Amino acid sequence: MPVHIALLRAVNVGGTGRLLMSELRALCEDVGFTDVKTYIQSGNVLFRSPLPADDAGKRLDESLARIMGKAPGVVVRNRRQLETIAERNPFPDAKPNYLMVNFLPEAAPANALSDFVAPDGEEAKVAGEEIYVHYPNGSGRSRLTLKILRRATSRNLNTVRKLAEMAAEIEAN
Known part of the structure; x- marks a missing residue:
């Protein structure tokens, strides 16, 4: 199953878009992502999902909108792209x-x-x-x-x- 790297926009920057990384991990697991890991407090989350990158990002963005009041925007890349x-x-x-x-x-x-x-x-x-x-x-x-x-x-x-x-x-x- 592919590993996706989701980069959240406007999370924990300048006091806006507050989101604990423990909440982000739990949300990812609730929507069915596995091997979920976060990195620092700026909205970086890695996970496995059988979904294509765009679909995984959309699912995450929609789920975040429900708890944050609006969709922050999610960009998804993979390891090779980041390298x-x-x-x-x-x-x-x-x-x-x-x-x-x-x-x-x-x-x-x-x-x-x-x-x-x-x-x-x-x-x-x-x-x-x-x-x-x-x-x-x-x-x-x-x-x-x-x-x-x-x-x-x-x-x-x-x-x-x-x-x-x-x-x-x-x-x-």
């Missing part, structure tokens, strides 16, 4: 915690960076369903504006690598 994302990092000299991978629910449009404003020297590259952003001064202090990121859920490169590693461990069992 490829990490390998194709267009900013290899960036510190991994200063490089954010923004996961979109669909491929970015051709003009995704047309409104990109980077007053602090940020750099961005589009790669299909992901947008890499290097924040040389850290993302917390950044004044970057890019409207498409409102639809994305972001993880730093360290987290992307750790999730791929965790998925490999689940697959090995």
Whole structure:
């Protein structure tokens, strides 16, 4: 059975979308997912399901809507996809915690960076369903504006690598 990695949008960020990871694990088990594991408090959950990735993400998003009052948005990837994302990092000299991978629910449009404003020297590259952003001064202090990121859920490169590693461990069992 495939291992899915679900990335929840707007969960436990800035005091909004509060969700305990123990609640997320229980919810995943209630909808029939197995081998459920979470990673840190920002809405990362790995699980096995016979459902295709899109269907598993939709089921999780709908279940979350029932307990959170609205669907947060869920993007699902697999281990190989995360490994490829990490390998194709267009900013290899960036510190991994200063490089954010923004996961979109669909491929970015051709003009995704047309409104990109980077007053602090940020750099961005589009790669299909992901947008890499290097924040040389850290993302917390950044004044970057890019409207498409409102639809994305972001993880730093360290987290992307750790999730791929965790998925490999689940697959090995």
